[in-house]
Amino acid sequence: MADPARIGLVGYGKGGRYFHAPLLANAPGCELAGAVTRSTERRAELACDFPGVPAYDSLADLVESGVDAVAITTPLDTHLDLVHEAIRLGVPTVCDKPFAPDAATAREAVEAAERAGVLLSVYQNRRWDADFLTVARLVDSGELGTVARFESRMEQYRPEGGFTPVxxxxxxxxxxxxxxxxxxxxxPVSSVYAEKNALPGTDELDTWFFSALRHRNGITTHVWGDLDLQGGRGWRFRVTGSGGTLAMADDDGQSEQLLAGRSPATEGETWGSVPQQRWGRLYRAGIEETVPSEQGDWMRFYAGLAAAVRGDAGVPVDPWDSVAVLEVLDAARTSSTTGQVVGLPR
Incomplete structure (x- = not known):
């Protein structure tokens, strides 16, 4: 067996502690090699969560310790400075999403990594959600026929007073x-129409959005995001095609389990699995069928990163994919302000 890829975290706040460290520590071919945090409280949490894993004062100190890659898990406004520093230090780098505030600055970072010959990827972990993997299976296999409508809703319940700006x-x-x-x-997307709004007391940061994306292949997809005060969550995905309509409930619980202190280490083979009562439903001419769910596993990102660091595979997420996503989000912000459909260049 090859030696595990030693990967260090930059940041040990909510993202680093709950959504990276437990997965990185358990992903095949990976080792959690350390974390950058100056906070006394965060260092105590790291020592409790992963005894023996060292804390460092800076990204430079972490790289000097001999890590094979770093994962930047700090807030958005710090991402690019840290990405560029990691590139200058010549260390393979993962950046959490949102990768950058806009497409232009993201593009600069990717181009800098390419010039330096440094591996760069973005933590798009939701590619390994059970619900999305199941939708992708049915779309790619042609079981739904020609897709006419795709709806995706990512909603989280936030009680009154429980909002934290994202x-x-x-x-x-x-x-x-x-x-x-x-x-x-x-x-790829050719045009965007979007709406968004914010709740009172949220510093005008949007807490709800809707976007209609026109793809170059002619398909239109509708996507929503919502911090819901009422807890009235609906289907996560609804996909209608000439061969049937697929309705999927929300994700596989990886997020909720991680926030509750559970992990692949505590859940074993059941990690990312979906109970049968929460499997999707496929409707054909009024007849309902149960659709077995794929098993979600965010560890697959870090297993893929370890393979990329060893030179055995490409990066698990191409950073240019995230630049393309940010181009769409930039257009959506413009559309929500002007009320117009915004085209994207080819």
């Missing part, structure tokens, strides 16, 4: 996932 607003945050998934299925 990275750059919900369009950048949830939008990075739902647009990436739509483009994985149906390819």
């Amino acid at each position: 990275s750059g607003g919900l369009l950048r945050d949830f939008g990075s996932h739902v647009v990436d998934q739509a483009m994985r299925l149906f390819g």
Whole structure:
């Protein structure tokens, strides 16, 4: 067996602690090699969560310790400075999403990595959700026939007073996932129409958005993001084609389990699995069928990263995919302001 890829985290806040460290520590071919945090509280949490894993004061110190790659998990407004520093240090780099505040600055970072010959990827972990993998299976296999309508809703219940501003607003945050998934299925986008709004007391950061994406292949996809005060969540995906309509419930619980302190280490082979009562439904001419769910597994991103670091595979997420997503999100912000459909260049 090859030695595991030693990967360090930059940041040990909510993202690093809950959505990266437990997966990285358990992903095949990976080792959690350290974390950059100066906070006394965060260092205590790291020592409790992963005894023996060292903390570092800076990205430079982490790289000097001999890591094979770094994962940047800090807030959005720090991403690009850290990405460019990692590129200058010559270390393979993962950046959490949203990758950048806009497409132009993301493009500069990807081009800098290419000039330096440094591996760069973006943590689009929702490509490995059970619900999305199941939708992709039915779309790609042709079981739904010719797709006529695709609807994707990413909603999270937030009780009154429980709102925490997300990275750059919900369009950048949830939008990075739902647009990436739509483009994985149906390819590049040619035009965008969007609406968004914000709740009082949220510093005008959007907490709801809707976007209609016209793909170059002629398919239109509808995507939503919502921090819901009422808890009235609906279907995660609804896809209608000439061969049937597929309705999928929300994701496989990886997010909720990680936030509750559970992980692949505690759940074993059941990690990312979906109970049968939550499987999707396929409707054909009024007849309902149950659709067995794929098993989700966000660890596959880091297993893929380890393979890329060893030179055995390409990066698990091409950073140019994230630039393309940000071009769509930039157009959506313009559309929501002007009320017009915004075209994207080829």
